[in-house]
Amino acid sequence: NAGVTQTPKFRVLKTGQSMTLLCAQDMNHEYMYWYRQDPGMGLRLIHYSVGEGTTAKGEVPDGYNVSRLKKQNFLLGLESAAPSQTSVYFCASRPGTAMNTEAFFGQGTRLTVV
Amino acid sequence: GENVEQHPSTLSVQEGDSAVIKCTYSDSASNYFPWYKQELGKGPQLIIDIRSNVGEKKDQRIAVTLNKTAKHFSLHITETQPEDSAVYFCATQSNDYKLSFGAGTTVTVRA
Numbered sequence: 179n180a181g182v183t184q185t186p187k188f189r190v191l192k193t194g195q196s197m198t199l200l201c202a203q204d205m206n207h208e209y210m211y212w213y214r215q216d217p218g219m220g221l222r223l224i225h226y227s228v229g230e231g232t233t234a235k236g237e238v239p240d241g242y243n244v245s246r247l248k249k250q251n252f253l254l255g256l257e258s259a260a261p262s263q264t265s266v267y268f269c270a271s272r273p274g275t276a277m278n279t280e281a282f283f284g285q286g287t288r289l290t291v292v
Numbered sequence: 293g294e295n296v297e298q299h300p301s302t303l304s305v306q307e308g309d310s311a312v313i314k315c316t317y318s319d320s321a322s323n324y325f326p327w328y329k330q331e332l333g334k335g336p337q338l339i340i341d342i343r344s345n346v347g348e349k350k351d352q353r354i355a356v357t358l359n360k361t362a363k364h365f366s367l368h369i370t371e372t373q374p375e376d377s378a379v380y381f382c383a384t385q386s387n388d389y390k391l392s393f394g395a396g397t398t399v400t401v402r403a
Contacts, residue, residue, distance in 0.1 A: 182335075209389050211390075211391075213393075218301070218395055218396075219395055220296075220298070220381060220393040220394055220395040220396050221336070221381065221393040222393075223390055223391075223392075226389060226390060228389050236390065237392075268335055268336070270335075272389075280326070280338045280341070281326075281338070281391060283328075283335030283336050283337065284335050285333075285334060285335050286333075286334075286335055
């Protein structure tokens, strides 16, 4: 069982470059999320989606865009990377049948912006 | 938005002793309180959760207690083992789709 798969696992970007992080889940989950994890700050929600074709802003959305064209995929884009976006990014998904359900996380993407 | 505070940020315990992590939250509408464990280089994984209509839940060596009046909940790990060493996150959810996380507690179990 693949669960939630994030691509790539590591990436180094130069300031101003763009990139897209891919999250794929094979559990037919409705809800998908992108979080960033920084030391001492826990997991902060960037954007989320409650279904195919929908996206919404989370706690720290500035500098990021997302798309959910297919139910199984949730893409996170950085149009012009900044050093402040150096972080570990986690994607998560949850079933849509009830809100109080377990979130399944990917392995993370470690992004360094120099 | 929801504000979740988690204490302590680091915790070192002797193998076999108990570990307790506490979280407080601000949104009185919060109704779901999960705990996640993150091992080095991996994503967080759910270890136990509790809903607002329950005061306590136990699963083997792990237990969670909830005090809705005081807006705090705690994770208790008994008879700690080296494999319990990890980062633990508490989280809350109210009547929306989002989970709000605490800052995490790094637990080290000394052999």
